[in-house]
Amino acid sequence: MNKGKKNTELTAEEIKKYLSGEASAKQMHQVEKQLLNEAFAADAAEGLEKLSAEKINTSAAMNDLKKRLDARIKTKQKQTKIIPLWQRASVAASIALFFGIGLYFIFYKTDNQTLAVNKTQETLSKTTAETLHEETKKEVIAINQPKPTKAKETVSASPQNSNEQENASTISAQEPQKLVLQSNEESKADEVLKPAAPISSAKEIAEPKAAKAPVILTSRERTPTFSGQILDTENQPIVGAIVSLKNSNKTAQTDINGVFKINDVSVGEVLEVNAIGYNPQEIVVKNQDLGKIKLSENSSALAEVIVTDNQSKAKKAEQKTILINEPPTQDPVPVGGWSNYDTYLRNSLKSTGAVSTLHFEDPLRLRLTVEPDGTPSNVQIDNELGKENTQKVVEAVKNGPKWFPAKRKGKKVKKEVKRELKMK
Amino acid sequence: MFFKRFSKPKPTTDAEYLAAYQATGNLELLGELYERYMEMVFAVCFKYLRDEDESKDAVMQIFEELVVKLRTHSVENFRSWLHSVARNHCLMHLRSNRLQTEGVDFFEDGSVENEPFEHQSDEPFELEQNLSKMTDCLETLSDEQRTSIRLFYLEEKCYKEITDLTGYDLNKVKSYIQNGKRNLKICIEKKHE
Numbered sequence: 001m002n003k004g005k006k007n008t009e010l011t012a013e014e015i016k017k018y019l020s021g022e023a024s025a026k027q028m029h030q031v032e033k034q035l036l037n038e039a040f041a042a043d044a045a046e047g048l049e050k051l052s053a054e055k056i057n058t059s060a061a062m063n064d065l066k067k068r069l070d071a072r073i074k075t076k077q078k079q080t081k082i083i084p085l086w087q088r089a090s091v092a093a094s095i096a097l098f099f100g101i102g103l104y105f106i107f108y109k110t111d112n113q114t115l116a117v118n119k120t121q122e123t124l125s126k127t128t129a130e131t132l133h134e135e136t137k138k139e140v141i142a143i144n145q146p147k148p149t150k151a152k153e154t155v156s157a158s159p160q161n162s163n164e165q166e167n168a169s170t171i172s173a174q175e176p177q178k179l180v181l182q183s184n185e186e187s188k189a190d191e192v193l194k195p196a197a198p199i200s201s202a203k204e205i206a207e208p209k210a211a212k213a214p215v216i217l218t219s220r221e222r223t224p225t226f227s228g229q230i231l232d233t234e235n236q237p238i239v240g241a242i243v244s245l246k247n248s249n250k251t252a253q254t255d256i257n258g259v260f261k262i263n264d265v266s267v268g269e270v271l272e273v274n275a276i277g278y279n280p281q282e283i284v285v286k287n288q289d290l291g292k293i294k295l296s297e298n299s300s301a302l303a304e305v306i307v308t309d310n311q312s313k314a315k316k317a318e319q320k321t322i323l324i325n326e327p328p329t330q331d332p333v334p335v336g337g338w339s340n341y342d343t344y345l346r347n348s349l350k351s352t353g354a355v356s357t358l359h360f361e362d363p364l365r366l367r368l369t370v371e372p373d374g375t376p377s378n379v380q381i382d383n384e385l386g387k388e389n390t391q392k393v394v395e396a397v398k399n400g401p402k403w404f405p406a407k408r409k410g411k412k413v414k415k416e417v418k419r420e421l422k423m424k
Numbered sequence: 425m426f427f428k429r430f431s432k433p434k435p436t437t438d439a440e441y442l443a444a445y446q447a448t449g450n451l452e453l454l455g456e457l458y459e460r461y462m463e464m465v466f467a468v469c470f471k472y473l474r475d476e477d478e479s480k481d482a483v484m485q486i487f488e489e490l491v492v493k494l495r496t497h498s499v500e501n502f503r504s505w506l507h508s509v510a511r512n513h514c515l516m517h518l519r520s521n522r523l524q525t526e527g528v529d530f531f532e533d534g535s536v537e538n539e540p541f542e543h544q545s546d547e548p549f550e551l552e553q554n555l556s557k558m559t560d561c562l563e564t565l566s567d568e569q570r571t572s573i574r575l576f577y578l579e580e581k582c583y584k585e586i587t588d589l590t591g592y593d594l595n596k597v598k599s600y601i602q603n604g605k606r607n608l609k610i611c612i613e614k615k616h617e
Contacts, residue, residue, distance in 0.1 A: 012463035028582035036605060040464065040507035047467030056476050062463055065483055069459065072484065073451040 010041040228290030241275035332370035354392035363420035370403040372412040438502040472514035561611035569604030
């Protein structure tokens, strides 16, 4: 059937060659046979014959047609290019994923990140301590040359101490105002003159528990670990509070008992204590035991805590402490927090139909006074709801949660609260 | 589209081109395929339309038909299908223009509807293989047809040679062979029944 197959493949070129009479008799016979077998070729042959009879240049016509075809393919291709659904979906999904991961890191990874920073910080300080160690050793020996025996004592008693001395002196140069102690140059003289100082710190290392009693440090050396406990106003430990050395990135975090430990801090430096839901506090390092540090609750941060942090059990416990404990801040806060209060009010107003006349985009503008005993009084609505409905709102507020009253200088005082509540 | 272009080898046969176009809708593929037959289509159009520019336009319009039809139609023999499409397009064009071109009388005999599908068979009628058995049928042909058929199919002469040998007119030889072939086919098909 090869011949049969070949019949279907007669091209315009072959036909043209046949028509021109350049083909041999045998070739002509082949073409004729194919023309008989295929109507397409026969029709085309007729057309080509007529074209050549009218002396029309087919190759010029073909060039023109090829250009038109190309142009047609390119223009329409752009217009009708269909992006398959899965491609659009995948683009949308990847954008969503991107934002999702971003939000995840912003809201949930904060703790881990600080932890990670802590760790790298620790390792960094260790390595620098080791490298510095050798140099300082020599230096101390060199300085103490006039009294070689004392120098040896210093070095052997606490090589780490001598290293820390160096650290302290550099830091002290940076923040002279924070230091109780003298400047860098003086200190070196100090060391030479008062070799007793390192010995005292060596004692501290030997009996760290004995150091609980206030030890007055006469030189600027650092003791290895400072510790303290972070508590709230109810003496409950604050878990996960971050203690950081001011103007550096050295940080520590409190454990489940609210206890933190921080290394390589010198007396006179300032520590910052931050905890979610509490006002930040600064403390000046006085001795190794930093004692109990109390943080006051930050009412404005409460809502945020409730919304974002419900991850760990520890956090939940923290939330409860926050909500149960009375915030000592200036403005009145509803017991249970604002968002719970809003929800209560919204639900009770909706169920009584008090806000049925309110346009759903308008917030309910509420004013009330919180008495020192925590009861709301003088409830007023700035919206025009009608007498009956206004009364319903007033009752809902009065029967609602109690309030932590406003405080001024620690005293409970009466204060007016304004609140705009969206009903949506 | 980008990946498909790389994951699949470039089509070579008509069927591969058709499958690839049907799968992707890529006009470049269809364009490549169409270019193979464009001159033939042009010639066919010229045969009917007798005008160069009109034929060119027809070539482009036929391409538009393919763009739509080949997305959904499965075509087994593209060549003969394309011929049908081209032919029908030209005949419809002529009909809509109410043009009476010289020597074309297909409107009267209803060829527009019937003829396009006349040559659809994939296997052309193989006269040579049947000829020896068909002596009976050969006898039914006229002398001119029989002579021309014998010379053409058995002695493999071309039209020109047959003209020289027999003294018949070239166009007459053509029609003798065409008609003789058709008559033989009908005769053989009758005998098979």
